[in-house]
Amino acid sequence: MRAAIMGMLGRLRYDHSILFVLAIGIGTLAGYGAIGFRLLINAWGYLAFGASEEQLIAGIIRLPWWHMLLAPVAGGIVVALLLKWFLPDGRPQGVSEVVESVALRDGRMDFRAALANAVSNATALGFGSSVGREGPVVHLAAAIASFFSQRLHLSPAVMRTLVGCGVASGVAASFNAPIAGVIFALEVVVGHYALHAFAPIVVAGVAGTIVSRIHLGNFPAFTVPPLEIASLWEFPAFGLLGVLSAVGAILFMQSIFWATDLRRHISSLPDWAFPPVGGVCVGIVAIWLPEVIGVGYEGTDSALKGSYGFGLLIALFLGKIALTALCTAARFGTGVFSPALFTGAMLGGAFGVVTASMFPDFTSGPGVYAVVGMGAFASSVLGAPMSTILIVFELTGDYEVTMAVMVAAALSSMITHFAYAPSFFLRQLERRGLNLESGKASHLLKSTGTKAVMRTIFSTVPKSASIFEVRRHLVAQGGGKLMVVDENGALAGIISFADLPEEAFDPDLNHLVRAAEIMRANPAVIYASDTLESGLRMLERTGEHDLPVLSDTSSRLVIGILNHEDVLKAYNRALLDSQGKD
Template sequence: MSFIETIRLKLGSLNALPILTVMGLVCGLLAGGVVILFRLFIESGLVLWHSGEGANDFEGSPWWFRLTLPLVGGFLVGYVLHKVGKERRQVGVGHVLERMSFHQGYMNWRNAVVQFVVGGMTIASGQSVGREGPGIHLGSTAGSWLGQKMHLPNNSIRILVGCGTAAAISASFNTPLAGVIFAMEVVMMEYAVASFIPLIIASVTAAIMSRIVFGNDVAFIVPSLDLQSLWEIPYFILLGLVIGVVASFFIMATRVVATRARDWSSWLKCGTAGTCCGIIALGAPQIMGIGYDTVNSALHGELSLQILAIAFVGKLLATIICSGLSLPGGVIGPAMFIGATLGGVLGVFGGYMFPNYASDYAFYSMVGMATMMSATLQAPLAALMALLELTNNPNVLLPGMLSLVIANLIVSQLFKQPSIFESQLRVKGLELKVNPLSQFLRSVGVAGLMERKMVVQDKYLPFEQTEKLLESTPRWILIMEDKVPKYLMLANDLARYYFEQKEKDAEDKKNAEESGEMYEAPEHGDIDLFSIPADRQDIASVYLQANLEEALDTMDRESVDAVYIFRTTAPLNDKIYGILTREAIESHYSYK
């Protein structure tokens, strides 16, 4: 057995942490490198119609530039998407969740190439989208590609997709811990030690690479601010209530737009989104691009109430349109922008009403940024970690946790809204499968639970070879007919039949000797394994890379209780590795 094959079999189990850690390191290098290239692509002005002032400095541009850049960019992006075909248009975080939920994390690198190109074009042309969504797609694809190239088990590919996600967030925001939590909370939807350590090493690796290229600063430069008084706590509750309502409206409105435009062509969707962005940017240029400069200004208290309010309303409307019309960009950055400006507006009003107790409005912008992110993505822990790492200020955690919990409850319990990503999938008619049993079954490969004590035997077994076959004490016999597996039977059934025949022969010999007759040993023909008394089971096949969920799905679909595990080692040459039964899966889950 080759070294790579040994790794594949080891990764199928739950005890593959050292190997997964190394794979996480490699994935961090790949994903971090791809995301860094994507950031450089955006920032270098490679897109031909980009202004010379930088990706984030649209406020000083003339009105005609703010109108025409998104308009022309939108139609160009739509044209490219129209040309690449329907399958290749599937991009973004929603696509990653779809592949994780329905395709075991298998992602096509061609979609990632499309995401790289049109994502960069979209952001550089001033559309109201973020770079994190495309980055997550690119990082996830890097992890998936690595697993596919090495033919790793599907449970390991899922972990590598998580590693790519963590690396992407880490490289985008320079927040390694938030990257890990986001990957587990939003993409993998599980917390497990087997996943946690590989994700950490991938995230740290990407963060180091990002700091080498872009420096040590995080995405937002935040001043040191403190909670002025505990009397502000009720106002932070109000902040959570307001942001919860706004986040619910954002999710619902985006879904309405997406549903209405579901049958539109790509160029019409993107062109309409670009046109709307250009029109909104005439009065609110802050909404163009990723908007980190505006967020930084809000976090430093440099914006007036009027600018905060205009930027909030403009960004909310523009992002609803861009996201609803499927522009290939992210919603994480815009959600943080909306939260920061709305928090700033409420902070200014709080300062007017309670000048002796209110903190600087920038403090409310910080809390609002994380609260909107949490409520929109339904990812409270990831938002808290991002808040802590971005601000480097533990004083923001107490009001942040309070506002964040209130906002999440408003969205999920009062308005019954899913996360923005789940909402996007529902427009496509897809419902994420999230339950503890499915999560557990996906985390274990069939190689980790299969019974290897088995033999493959043709339908006809020469009687004299039976004892030799049984010497290896197999548990199962996979019976072949015309080189195709047909039935599965317990080796004990064959042993019982064989030794019954041997005992009968011995008894006949003894009787002949006692009666003085000459004994002639019978000539046994081949044993027909289809005919002897035995409990034979129909059987289906499962590929070595499959996980337990796929094995159970195959059993249900084929109406069998067992599968044989195989891998194609050469054309028309399948190697069989073992047997997996429904009983073994159920026993394993019950034990765990």
């Protein structure tokens, strides 16, 4: 019976109808995963502060200072134990690990580690860590999809699509924003919009949203009051806010990496001690700026309603950047989605206060600028302008405000992309030695050595070889290049039919002309230690069809031939594979 079922699944594994059924199932499970993650955060929140995630600020300000200080430290200890015992490399995981998994491992993820990661991050958030909940939800949802895909022995292309389904459902359930969830999965994780992936991911996003609305109600992540743009003359101001958001986003991302580098240089503390240190930072900041701890949705809501003054907005902007950097570096949770929304709302609100004071008759309220800043800032950090624009539209339902976000997000994303990095996640991977900015195919060129693609069948002749021997070898190998080596076996030059002079075909000169006299000396070469990217660049620069591959710069022994067509075939295979085409 089991064999019959597996056989049926094998026959249907490439059928689009079964893919839709799987997408619904994965979307539903990922939606419940997102709900379970939120419930776990609330459970820890009640234990630590006597308040849920949504009412954290109201609950924490009633507590004595020592409670605010010690509760996050206790949470840091629990997180440290979880990281030490259950996570392979001792660090929390998020969106960047999902991007890496899809690009390099066809979506294969360790489900047990993902569960431990979800518990660890929910614990950190429940105890006030200033990180985001969406990154861990994305990781958990992707792991759920990966788990079932591996159990069903699905093809790599289908597995990657289903991981995208999980991501779409997780984001949609978190924000009650199905369109944004779908576009985020395609834009950030899957990396393309091909129809065979787009359709099931849409279905999964809708399934996750339905699950969320059944259990949590049809409420958006933020309560945005009715907004109105006072004048079309404000659009230059929105563009300027986009520029400032790019600068702020770069500061936000770089602060995290500065703090991470600082932690690596502190050798006096063991790894398990850093989450409690992060808890100390959270506790100290909570005493003075409780708005910045936790996910921060309460503070974001207040900024969108224009409830904060300029001084507090700036303090919250800087405080959130600093605390998120410290918590992330201390491995006291991970996730930058919520902090980016919070920080962008504070920056936009502060900009709106200044603009309103300068041009009171032509400026909308600070709430409009907070929404625009939130979208522009988050689009730069996430590298997902389409997703953040759609999140704003699904929150506000206002075309004019969405147009303002489009202007600011476009400028912000463009500046951040060219001046710093395409996204926080890709910069994280780049710091680990993985350059996935241009996708899996480009990474293959950057990470694969020439030895993986080179041809190992070639012919060599000594410098003293006669023209007769040279002709015989060229004819035997069907043209191409003949390697001329010296007495030590090092490459001295190359000969092709095009290099042979007219006299080379004179039988009277068969044993008079030597290879050393007609070879092309000092040819372009590539080394075994070079990457395919270097090889392809050399091939295109020289116009050669193939290049000798040498062992190293000292011995210069010929070990193979790098063919232009072979490199392009390898790149094309990776390109098709990354787009889900087997």
